[in-house]
Amino acid sequence: MDGGIVSYGVYVPRYRIKIDEIAGVWNEDPESIKGGLRVKQKSVPDIDEDTATISVEAARNTLKRVEIDEKKIGAIYVGSESHPYAVKPTATIVAEAVDATPHLTAADYEFACKAGTAAIQNCLGLVRSGMAEYGLAIGSDVSQGAPSDQLEYTAGAGGGAYLIGKENLIAKINKTSSYTTDTPDFWRREGQRYPSHGGRFTGEPGYFEHVTGATEKLLEKTGNQPDDYDYAVFHQPNGKFPVRVAKRLGFNKKQYSPALVVNEIGNTYSGSTLIGLAMVLDQAEPGDRILTTSYGSGAGADSFDITVTENITDVQQKGPKVNDFLKEGIYLSYGEYAKHKGKVK
Known part of the structure; x- marks a missing residue:
């Protein structure tokens, strides 16, 4: 059955912290940690960034690449384990921001790191069945790691969004x-x-x-x-x-x-x-x-x-690429990082 990706987009915050900086605070060997994890730095959200804002930016970058009527988006699903509200969907914020409301279904998904691909599967099912012309599937996180825990060295921030449909597939x-x-x-x-x-x-x-x-x-x-x-x-x-x-x-x-x-x-x-x-x-x-x-x-x-x-060649040139977000970032000290992440109350 037909169905697939019509467009895609990502967003990654510009702030970074190096593994050396985190390791220095906890008196760990940075070379050992970098060698074990094969990660040299990670992205950090700005003070006013969260899963909702990252999802909106990724969705907007996705829609920049194609010319569609946003009202034809029949479903928006946002997968994350760091939704800003315990009770209040992120997906409705995205829907309003991209002018897809009100005639659509929207929901938040949570399955650790794979909720975004679960959203793609669900959008694909709706599109193939004819229940929706387009579905917007998003995976976004400002992931958490306790101070000095191994997760703190890798838990980054960023998101991707995929427009799923049946026509003009890339x-x-x-x-x-x-x-x-x-x-x-x-x-x-x-x-x-x-x-x-x-x-x-x-x-x-x-x-x-x-x-x-x-x-x-x-x-x-x-x-x-x-x-x-x-x-x-x-x-x-x-x-x-x-x-x-x-x-x-x-x-x-x-x-x-x-x-x-x-x-x-x-x-x-x-x-x-x-x-x-x-x-x-x-x-x-x-x-x-x-x-x-x-x-x-x-x-x-x-x-x-x-x-x-x-169709891939036209769409590739119409929005920011991942490499655009991997350019030299703004590097934070551990204290600045802790403030950005809300570790200091």
Whole structure:
């Protein structure tokens, strides 16, 4: 069935903090941490930025690339684990900001780092069924990490937005598959300020089990082999995991390296896979095949088989590219970072 990506856009805050700066505060060895995580710095939201503002910016950058009537957007879903309100949807803020109200359905999703890809799957279903002409799927986060916790070194900020439809596709979504279990590798209860995690438990039974399971199922459904793809995009909680899982599945460096942005901006959680995919779409050519697999703790993974169309070249030039957000940022001291993140009350 037809359906896929009509447009895409991202937003990443301009502020950064280096791993050396964080490590110095906690008397840790920065080289050991950078070598272990393969991350040298991360993005930090401005004082007045949150998941809602990042989602709005990503959505606007998506709509800059195409000429559509925003009133034809029949669904907006925002995936995040850092929604600004416990009770009040982020999606309605985005809908109002892009002038898509009032005749649409909107909701917030939460599934750790894969809520954005879940939103894409839902929008794709609505579009293919004819219930919506367009759906806007967003993954956005200003992720949290407790002071001195390992998460503090990687928890970044950013988001990606994808306009899903049936006509004028820049990339057709051919197949999708998911792999989901009740694996409690990462959690945060209501009222808790920072999330908890299972340390090394988040690796094999969490990330690798689910990313591998979803990807292998997709390859089975499509009848494809890893070398049938030009690009492979995997969720980037750090710089090691996506490389390790790509090699384990049979993908080579030429396929997976173009999507890697975690070294520059950290783990943007729900935005991570979507920003990685956008990085690839920024440079893809008609006919290219892309495999994309997200991961969300708790735990699940969504995998997509994507074919780039001839429409990609026009859309690529009409909005800011991921590299535009990876340019030299404004670097913060730990004290300034703590103020930006609200760690100091």
